[in-house]
Amino acid sequence: MQAAGQRNYRHLGDLTGASHENVRRYLRGISSPSVEFLSAFCAALGINGDWLLTGKGPMLRTDVKAESLRGADPGELLSAMAGMIEKLDRRVEMMERWIQDLETRVRAYSRLGRQGECGGESGSAGDVKAKACDGEPSEAAVVVRATTSTPPKRVQLIARSVAKRRNSSAD
Numbered sequence: 001m002q003a004a005g006q007r008n009y010r011h012l013g014d015l016t017g018a019s020h021e022n023v024r025r026y027l028r029g030i031s032s033p034s035v036e037f038l039s040a041f042c043a044a045l046g047i048n049g050d051w052l053l054t055g056k057g058p059m060l061r062t063d064v065k066a067e068s069l070r071g072a073d074p075g076e077l078l079s080a081m082a083g084m085i086e087k088l089d090r091r092v093e094m095m096e097r098w099i100q101d102l103e104t105r106v107r108a109y110s111r112l113g114r115q116g117e118c119g120g121e122s123g124s125a126g127d128v129k130a131k132a133c134d135g136e137p138s139e140a141a142v143v144v145r146a147t148t149s150t151p152p153k154r155v156q157l158i159a160r161s162v163a164k165r166r167n168s169s170a171d
Contacts, residue, residue, distance in 0.1 A: 003047050003059065016040035103162055110159040 004012055004027060008077035012027075018037050026033040033041075042049045050060045057069050068075070 003041070003045060003052060005045075012041070014092075015044035033094055100159065104140045110156070 007015075007026070009020040009023045012018075012023045015136075016023065016037055017040055022031075022037070025031040026037060027072070038052065039048070040045065042052060046061050048057055048059060048064050050064075051057045051059045058064055
């Protein structure tokens with residue numbers, strides 16, 4: 001078999017997790033290979049499953065993309081690229097919203113550190129409510145959740161980098 005190359009039955013069995021005797025039966029046409037064997041065979045040798053089953057397309061999986069691109073219509077390629085750009089745009093928007101939220105939390109946390117005795121009050125489950133010295137909630141009662149995923153040292157590092165970024169953009 002062309003895809004197996006010079007490999008012996010034992011080596012192919014080791015690669016696919018099948019017994020060497022089953023590999024011999026499959027490759028000699030004595031019995032039909034299982035789907036699991038075919039999948040493992042293609043994965044282990046980098047074989048295109050479509051080629052193995054139908055004889056169509058390139059033999060190697062690494063050549064499939066190049067073959068598909070050569071045969072693709074320019075309109076299909078542009079449409080695919082437009083779809084990918086839209087996905088990337090949505091992801092960038094989500095990241096921007098996440099960063100804005102993080103910056104708000106960092107500013108609130110850093111403001112709590114500067115408020116000293118007027119600071120804030122601790123609630124249950126690690127909530128810290130920022131309060132100005134007049135007792136009113138500061139900035140629409142910003143609530144900073146002190147979670148294990150954002151320990152105070154990490155928040156301080158982020159606060160410093162945000163402050164540096166703001167200072168450099170003001171120049």
